[in-house]
Amino acid sequence: MTEQRIALVTGAAGGIGQAAARRLAEAGHRVILLDRDESVHELAVSLAQAEAAEVDLAQEGQILELIAGIAERHGRLDVLVNNAGISPHEDGRRSDSLTLSLADWDHVLRINLTSQFLLCREAIPLMRRHGWGRIINISSRAARTFTPTAGAHYSAAKAGIIGFSRILAGDYAADGITVNCVAPGRIRTALSETGSSEWLAELYSAIPVGRAAEPEEVAAMIAYLASDEAGFVTGAVFDINGGQTML
Numbered sequence: 049m050t051e052q053r054i055a056l057v058t059g060a061a062g063g064i065g066q067a068a069a070r071r072l073a074e075a076g077h078r079v080i081l082l083d084r085d086e087s088v089h090e091l092a093v094s095l096a097q098a099e100a101a102e103v104d105l106a107q108e109g110q111i112l113e114l115i116a117g118i119a120e121r122h123g124r125l126d127v128l129v130n131n132a133g134i135s136p137h138e139d140g141r142r143s144d145s146l147t148l149s150l151a152d153w154d155h156v157l158r159i160n161l162t163s164q165f166l167l168c169r170e171a172i173p174l175m176r177r178h179g180w181g182r183i184i185n186i187s188s189r190a191a192r193t194f195t196p197t198a199g200a201h202y203s204a205a206k207a208g209i210i211g212f213s214r215i216l217a218g219d220y221a222a223d224g225i226t227v228n229c230v231a232p233g234r235i236r237t238a239l240s241e242t243g244s245s246e247w248l249a250e251l252y253s254a255i256p257v258g259r260a261a262e263p264e265e266v267a268a269m270i271a272y273l274a275s276d277e278a279g280f281v282t283g284a285v286f287d288i289n290g291g292q293t294m295l
Contacts, residue, residue, distance in 0.1 A: 052097070053077050054122045055274065058105065058167070059132030061085035063237030064186065067267035068129050073098055075271060077127060080118065105132055105163035106155070115170035125174040127274045130164040130209075131186045135202045143199040153201045160205035161212070168216060172225060181225035182274045185213045189233040189289045197251070206231075210285055217283035226282035228273050233289025234260040256291035 055072045059065035060081035073079045073095040081088045081100045092100035101117075103110045118125050134156060136143055143152065164185055175181025190198035191206035198206075210229050217227040234251060252259055266288050272278055273286075287293055 051124070053126035054080065054118065054124055055127035055129065056080045056082060056118065056125060056167075056171070057129040057131060058082045058163075060100075061088040061091065064232065064235060064263045064266045064270075065129070065131040066091060067263035068131060068270045069098070070095065071264075071267045071271040072127065072129075072274060075275070077274075078122070082114070082132070105167075106158050108166055111163065111166045112170065115167070115174070119174055124178055125171050126178070126180060127182045127184075128167060128171045129184045129186070129270055129274070130167055132163065133160045133186065133202075133205075135198065143201070145200040148200060156199070156201035157205045157208075160202065161208045164209055165212060168212075168227075172216070172220060172223075175225050176220070176223045179224040181220075181223070182278070183213070183216065183225065183227040184270050184273045185209050185227070185229050187213075187229045187231040187285065189231055189287065189293055192231055192285075192287065193293050214283050221282050224279075226273070226278065228278075228281060228283070229285040230266060230269055230273070231285050231287050231289070232261065232266050233287070233292050235266060236260045236262055254292065255289070259290065261288060261290060 055077040057065050057069045057079060060069045061083035069079050069081050078097040079095060081092050081098060082103050084102060084104060086102060088100040092098040101114055103114050136152065168183060187209045188206040189195060190203040191210055213227045213229050234255060269286055269288060
């Protein structure tokens with residue numbers, strides 16, 4: 049590698065996104081951390097060769113401005129980790145499908161699926177310039193099977209990510225660009241740890257390894273998929289769920 053690679057990680061202020069950003073920085077990438085939370089700037093300061101951006105992924109204009117800025121400053125974008133997502137809950141419980149409003153449905157799909165489409169659409173031309181790219185889209189166990197905790201809008205968006213990623217993988221493999229999905233199960237993040245301790249204990253008891261995963265365990269897979277060694281891996285879905293879903 050003659051030039052430092054540029055990696056963009058969305059939802060980087062915490063959880064899986066933060067862990068992935070740290071791993072990629074350790075691997076030598078210049079990491080651009082994207083989040084709506086202003087704490088992302090503090091994280092960027094703590095990492096070598098990192099920068100931060102506050103972007104609302106529901107706004108196409110902000111996404112276009114972000115990628116244009118990356119192209120202007122760096123002339124390249126090599127790794128895209130589409131991690132940002134939302135999963136609305138009430139007291140840790142999912143939304144009921146029959147009372148789900150169209151506005152809530154649209155908002156979740158906008159953040160969890162459409163933003164990934166927009167970021168991929170804008171990033172791929174930059175990757176093609178150098179004949180190399182890695183796109184890692186974060187899906188979910190909720191895309192692979194029924195889960196009692198994920199709403200219909202969340203599951204639909206996460207399943208859409210898998211189908212979308214396979215199309216990209218087939219279309220751009222000849223350009224040296226790989227596109228893969230990581231489908232985490234229960235991970236210890238602020239998003240997943242809502243609800244009573246009794247309810248969480250019940251969820252953990254259904255996982256064969258008997259616990260939730262740490263964000264770093266997902267970040268390890270992301271770091272591999274972003275590496276040169278993963279050049280023959282594309283169009284795949286990697287389930288990280290402690291054996292809860294065995295396909």
